Amino acid sequence: MPVIELRGIKREYRMEAKQGARIKGSKNAVSGKNADSSRNAVVVRALRGIDFSARKGEFVSVMGPSGSGKSTLMNILGCLDKPSAGTYTLDGIETSKSDSDTFAYIRNRKIGFVFQSFNLLARTTALENVELPLFYRRREKQSSMEAAEKRQSAQERKERAAKALGDVGLRERMDHFPSQLSGGQQQRVAIARAMVNDPAFILADEPTGNLDSGMTLEIMGLFQELNRQGKTIIMVTHEPELAAYTRRIITLRDGELVSDQLVKETRSAMDDLAQWKNEHSLLAEGDA
Numbered sequence: 003m004p005v006i007e008l009r010g011i012k013r014e015y016r017m018e019a020k021q022g023a024r025i026k027g028s029k030n031a032v033s034g035k036n037a038d039s040s041r042n043a044v045v046v047r048a049l050r051g052i053d054f055s056a057r058k059g060e061f062v063s064v065m066g067p068s069g070s071g072k073s074t075l076m077n078i079l080g081c082l083d084k085p086s087a088g089t090y091t092l093d094g095i096e097t098s099k100s101d102s103d104t105f106a107y108i109r110n111r112k113i114g115f116v117f118q119s120f121n122l123l124a125r126t127t128a129l130e131n132v133e134l135p136l137f138y139r140r141r142e143k144q145s146s147m148e149a150a151e152k153r154q155s156a157q158e159r160k161e162r163a164a165k166a167l168g169d170v171g172l173r174e175r176m177d178h179f180p181s182q183l184s185g186g187q188q189q190r191v192a193i194a195r196a197m198v199n200d201p202a203f204i205l206a207d208e209p210t211g212n213l214d215s216g217m218t219l220e221i222m223g224l225f226q227e228l229n230r231q232g233k234t235i236i237m238v239t240h241e242p243e244l245a246a247y248t249r250r251i252i253t254l255r256d257g258e259l260v261s262d263q264l265v266k267e268t269r270s271a272m273d274d275l276a277q278w279k280n281e282h283s284l285l286a287e288g289d290a
């Protein structure tokens with residue numbers, strides 16, 4: 003059974019534009035008369051029938067030019083938005099049919115988000131940041147799903163968060179605040195936070211967009227390691243060099259999935275990091 007299954011996913015944004023106003027030329031914008039004759043309804047077809055599925059343990063990058071629908075697709079995959087048509091089944095749950103409580107439950111429990119900007123709370127230690135999703139879990143409304151789960155004690159929460167930080171190599175930095183961590187370390191905290199609930203998959207949106215080359219390779223190496231351990235990862239990226247560290251690349255264009263390819267020889271980020279460090283230390287010696 004696939005972790006993610008999208009069938010015929012469409013997303014249309016409907017916008018009202020005053021008649022006479024120029025509608026900025028998006029290729030997939032369709033205009034037509036609305037009932038109210040003083041206005042034109044403009045429909046932007048951001049996704050035009052996407053079929054995609056991913057099995058457990060896959061590492062997929064989502065590519066495509068600006069405006070092709072990547073963010074729209076990510077929002078749907080992340081249960082932040084619902085499609086206009088089509089079905090999205092996540093871990094066996096048909097999300098499109100779920101009520102808003104269940105939808106929020108799925109988002110909090112089944113998906114681990116990693117953003118370009120880390121999104122850590124500044125006055126909160128690494129450990130507390132990673133504990134956060136476990137708090138939300140406690141506050142969830144009593145539902146049949148939650149009733150089946152054991153409540154976690156504060157001690158259990160701490161241990162779980164500490165273990166997640168250990169998994170990303172930050173056991174020694176648990177009590178640091180984000181400002182006391184490098185960008186790469188902050189992104190590690192965010193990855194630990196994404197994993198602490200043991201989600202069905204990790205959804206990463208340009209996760210290395212704010213990092214220098216060395217840290218980028220470290221984070222890609224960490225994703226590869228987590229993927230080796232069986233984690234399913236979906237990552238949006240603009241950069242083919244980063245997609246080369248994943249195992250499958252899907253490409254969107256004008257709201258359609260135009261290619262879906264396995265990466266023949268996935269590069270090793272750790273090997274590339276070793277080489278990068280080597281070159282760097284040679285440069286540093288040269289400077290001395």
Ligand SMILES: Nc1ncnc2c1ncn2[C@@H]1O[C@H](COP(=O)(O)OP(=O)(O)OP(=O)(O)O)[C@@H](O)[C@H]1O
Nearest residue numbers: 015028046048066067068069070071072073074075
């Ligand atoms: N809230 C919205 N209302 C109306 N149109 C939207 C909205 N969000 C996105 N669109 C349109 O949908 C299409 C896809 O946008 P989307 O943001 O998904 O592209 P993208 O691939 O993420 O682009 P980028 O690489 O620039 O982030 C674009 O034509 C965009 O203008």
Ligand SMILES: [Mg+2]
Nearest residue numbers: 069072073074
């Ligand atoms: Mg985008």
